[in-house]
Amino acid sequence: QKEVEQDPGPLSVPEGAIVSLNCTYSNSAFQYFMWYRQYSRKGPELLMYTYSSGNKEDGRFTAQVDKSSKYISLFIRDSQPSDSATYLCAMSAGAQKLVFGQGTRLTINP
Amino acid sequence: SAVISQKPSRDICQRGTSLTIQCQVDSQVTMMFWYRQQPGQSLTLIATANQGSEATYESGFVIDKFPISRPNLTFSTLTVSNMSPEDSSIYLCSCQPPDGGYTFGSGTRLTVV
Numbered sequence: 031q032k033e034v035e036q037d038p039g040p041l042s043v044p045e046g047a048i049v050s051l052n053c054t055y056s057n058s059a060f061q062y063f064m065w066y067r068q069y070s071r072k073g074p075e076l077l078m079y080t081y082s083s084g085n086k087e088d089g090r091f092t093a094q095v096d097k098s099s100k101y102i103s104l105f106i107r108d109s110q111p112s113d114s115a116t117y118l119c120a121m122s123a124g125a126q127k128l129v130f131g132q133g134t135r136l137t138i139n140p
Numbered sequence: 141s142a143v144i145s146q147k148p149s150r151d152i153c154q155r156g157t158s159l160t161i162q163c164q165v166d167s168q169v170t171m172m173f174w175y176r177q178q179p180g181q182s183l184t185l186i187a188t189a190n191q192g193s194e195a196t197y198e199s200g201f202v203i204d205k206f207p208i209s210r211p212n213l214t215f216s217t218l219t220v221s222n223m224s225p226e227d228s229s230i231y232l233c234s235c236q237p238p239d240g241g242y243t244f245g246s247g248t249r250l251t252v253v
Binding site: 072075 | 173
């Protein structure tokens, strides 16, 4: 079993839809949770950074962490074609290495 | 947040040769990380590099193949040695600035022919 599980998709939704991306994990030591967006031929871009459980909102993006269920989510509201990318969840147990999910390829259709 | 300049952005190399990838951070960071991302795959950590000590390699990666330098708190290099076509991949460096989330360079797309 992988430490971090993420549905690779692909996921295709119409413009304006709410997108929900999810990851589960098995290591209860993880405390720091991140979501990255990666466009083709580019490096990962940090979207959201959360410590421990709870919600965090930044514009159209909301990150949720439920440590009791070992489950994290990223919601994208009013999705735009420019949101089409691969989204990677990542987590760490402190000042240590990041463990990544497989990445979900998302396409927003105009 | 920290900004990382990584170069080269891409290269095509002959098998048996070596390539050195450089990453420059615009602020001092304690740890830097090197990842490999194969086509359509997620990121796999190669090694963690602290300034003033030898890098720590993950299972499946060895220093002779991927030597790393970390001469100061803003710079690191990764060398891919004695390359074969199986080394064709994207190589990424990363750091964790004091304000939180890990930042990545733009990546080096390596093709070995």
